[in-house]
Amino acid sequence: MAEITVEHLTKRYGETLAVDDLSFTVEAGRVTGFLGPNGAGKSTTLRALLGLVRPTSGRALVMGRPFHELKDPVQAVGAALDAHDVHPGRSGRGHLRTIAAAAGLPSSRVDEVLDMVELTPARDRRVKGYSMGMRQRLALAAALLGDPRILMLDEPANGLDPQGMRWLRDILVRLAGEGRAVLISSHVLSEVEQTVDSVVVIGAGRLVMQGSLAELVKGDRRPALVRSPRADELRELLVHAGASVAVDGRPDSMHVHHASLEEIGTLAAEHGIPIFELTHEVTTLEDRFLELTGESGNVR
């Protein structure tokens, strides 16, 4: 049985259709990326799974049940919806203690999770003075309190510095390795592509695709960034070979569409043209999403 099952979930707010007949599943033992542009319905779906909003139709099930029917919700699901959901006047430790008390957990567990997210030195400071990265760690700590089977994190990488990103990646992969189902939402593919095993992509409240990360990236038509001291020469060769090339004002670089990195590298080598850089450009999920759906740039 899947840890999370969303079946034909629809949520309507007045005129707005936030989630539209969405179905997907999330399995244990892996990190699943829940991806889509801002306003695609990710947070609404997570809220429906957590029993905070009621579906207009369809079902959002955790371990096969609606959230409010779970015997022990704290051991089943740990959730972090928004890193700002903290009283700024409370200390990090004080914040966690209020949640631990409601869950019937001892305050020693609070210190354990503070240790896990490496927030112990700041635990007695008021959250007001926390950086965004520290707030994200605190939110993750709160989600971990009940040692849950399922973790649901809404945009956990938002506001993290690169060091924080690496830290988050390591801890999430480790938690999934312990057999937990980890669902993390993001609107930036590059934020999570090194973390997730599988993806659920949604747009305008609908499922765009569910599958492995490889399936998402397959058919990736991200442009290649090429730097070469003989850029003009290489550009002519690429255009001749059927690629389209855009320049950005720097004399030694260009952006190449419709040619793989292998094709570009081979072509350059055949003509003895040195290459200083040859890489896929960083693409946001929005780009990929627009490619997948072929829709215009407007997010509803």
Place this chain on the structure above:
Amino acid sequence: MKALKSEWLKLVSVRTTWALLGAMVLIEGLAAGLATSLGDIDDLRKGNVSTFIIGTHLATVFMFTLGALLSTSEFRHGTANSTFVVTPRRERVILAKLAVGLAVGVVGALLYVAAHAGIGLSILSSRGVDIDSGLAVDGYLGVGLGLVLGCEFGVALGAVLRNQVLTIIVGLVLFLLAGTVALFIGTDVGQYFPGEALLALQNTPSVDLLSQTSGGLVLAGYCVALGIAGAALTRRREIG
């Protein structure tokens, strides 16, 4: 019990709680000191305790605000999310908040009486004014209960309205404009308004108010009704 402990921790883990209680004690102690030391000695002799129980409105507003924050800060700061994920039986959270509101209301009332009576009565006795102890007990009991119910009213109203600013404004209107409402719509109905009931409970001298007991019961009735409404609404409403 779990929800109760959590709500208590929420209350005591923010400075606002202590600031409100401290400010109330300070202001009420000062008010009692000024009223009893500067008041005309004959007036003080003639009157009962209520002539120097001034400033109680402000104390009620402080306690009401404390109660309102107990409910509304969850929505103001977004902690309602984790609160209701951890405790999906949402009515338990509201009941726990009402219980904690009652407890901190009693604490506030005791602090008030200690500061006010401690300073006021000792100054009066040093000026040679004898206070009827029966009247003093009635007076302080009324004001004390008014503070407890004021706090509870804040918790219950906050659970219904959720919005922090709106809750506090509604509370201020009800309690600070008390008396005025009755004037405009007539005392038949007006005396049953929360602010007027509070004045009656606090033994405010006026011909157009309910008796002290009835005032207390009416105010308690509002707390119960709003509390039930708050719990029922919180169960049904969506969070976020």
